[in-house]
Amino acid sequence: MDSPIHTANGRPLGAMEQLFWSWDQHCPNHFVLAAEIDTRFSLEQWRQALDSLQVRNPLLGARIVDVASGGARFVPEPELMLPIRIATLGELSWQVEAGRELLEPFDTQTGPLCRLTLLENDQCTIILFIAHHAPLDGMGATRLLDELIQLVCGKSLPPKPAVQAPELMLIDERRLLPTPTLPTNEDFTNLRMITDKPPHLETLTIEAEMTRQLVARCRDEGTTMHGLITAAVLVAGRSLHKEWCERPVRVATPVNIRGLDPSFEDAMGVFMIPARTIEESPQNTQIWPMATALRHELLPYVGREGGLIGLNLLSSVVEPSLSNEGALNLLTSVLPWDLVVTNLGRISFKGEHSAKRVQALWGPMVSSGLSGEQVIGVATLNDVLQLSYTTYQPISGLLTAVEQALKQSLAV
Incomplete structure (x- = not known):
C-alpha cells in the first residue's frame, strides 16, 4: 500500500x-x-x-x-x-x-x-x-x-x-529497513457465532495506592505494568479455564506507534501495529518472571525501528486488492489470538476542563469476532487502574482472580 x-x-x-x-x-x-x-x-x-x-x-x-x-x-x-x-x-x-x-x-x-x-x-x-x-x-x-x-x-x-x-507518511524511511515475512502458522481459530446477545462486559478498579505499589514493583523487577497485567490475566485464566492449561495461549498486544511522527499524536486514524506473543508453558504460574519475559518478547515491536518494520510487514501483506476473504484468513489462520490486552497507558488529558471533569476512564471495550477471545482493556487515570473485560464466551470469575493475582504479586 x-x-x-x-x-x-x-x-x-x-x-x-x-x-x-x-x-x-x-x-x-x-x-x-x-x-x-x-x-x-x-x-x-x-x-x-x-x-x-x-x-x-x-x-x-x-x-x-x-x-x-x-x-x-x-x-x-x-x-x-x-x-x-x-x-x-x-x-x-x-x-x-x-x-x-x-x-x-x-x-x-x-x-x-x-x-x-x-x-x-x-x-x-x-x-x-x-x-x-x-x-x-x-x-x-x-x-x-x-x-x-x-x-x-x-x-x-x-x-x-x-x-x-x-505507512504512507513514513514510506521513505521504511524503505531503508527490511520487511519481515509472516511465520507459517498451523493455528486456526473460528469466528464466533453471531447472535443478538450482547457480550459479557465487566470492570475492575485497582485503587491508586495499590496501583502505585504495582508500578514501583514493576520498576524494581525490570518489567512494565503491561507485562504484569498480561501475566496476571494468564495466571488467573489458567486457574479457571481448562483449555488454557492444555496448550499455549496466544496473546495479542496493540503497540502504539504515534510517537513515530509528531503529526500522529492527535490525528485520526489507526496508528498501531499488532504484536502477537505465545505463552508456551501452561505450568508457569510465577508472575514476575512471566511479566519480565512478556516485556522482552514485545521489545522487537517497540521503538522507532520496531514500529517501522511492523509497518513494512503490514504493507507487504495488505494490498488494496486484498479481498475480505483474504483479510479473514489473516485473522483466523495467520494471526489468531486467545487473549488481547489493549492498554491505553497512563492517561494525561491536555485540556484543563478534561483534566478537571473526567473522574474515571474505561476501555477500550471491543471484540474482533474470534471464537473464545478474551479482551482486557486497560486505562490508568489519576493513578487509578481500570480494567475492562469484554468477551462473548466469559471465563467465570476472571477479573476477581486477576485482582487476587495482582495482590499476591506484591507479597512475593
Missing part, C-alpha cells in the same frame, strides 16, 4: 485500517470508550460540541467507499450528523449499555463512523464514545474525548490538518 494519495475528498485506508474494515464485514469490531464526568450538560450543548468535533476531525463523519482501481478510501460527508442518544444512568448499568452498543454495527457505506451515548443522573454523566475501528484506535479515541469535553465546556478548537496513514 505504497501509493500516497491524499486529497480534500478523503484519503485511502491504511493497511491496519483496511484490515479492521474488512474484518468488520464478517463480524462487527467497533469499540467503546467510557468516561465518567462530574456534571451534566444539555442536549443542545452536546450537539454543538459533537458538531464542532466533527468539523475538527472530518473522518468522524466519513463513509468508506471501495474504489476498484485504488482500494477503499474514507470520504468525509460534512452533512452527516453524528448520532447522540441520552438515557438515565441507574435504570441499567453503563456496562450493560456499552454491551448493547457493541451489538449495533456501523454502516460504513453510508457513515458516519462514530456515535455518542450519554448516561446521566443528578451527580454525573457516563460518556460512551463508540467508534468504528477503521478510522480510529483507542489512543485516538482518548484524544477525541479530551477535545469533546473541552468543546462542551465552551472552548473553541480549530480544525486539524489531515494526516495520511502511517
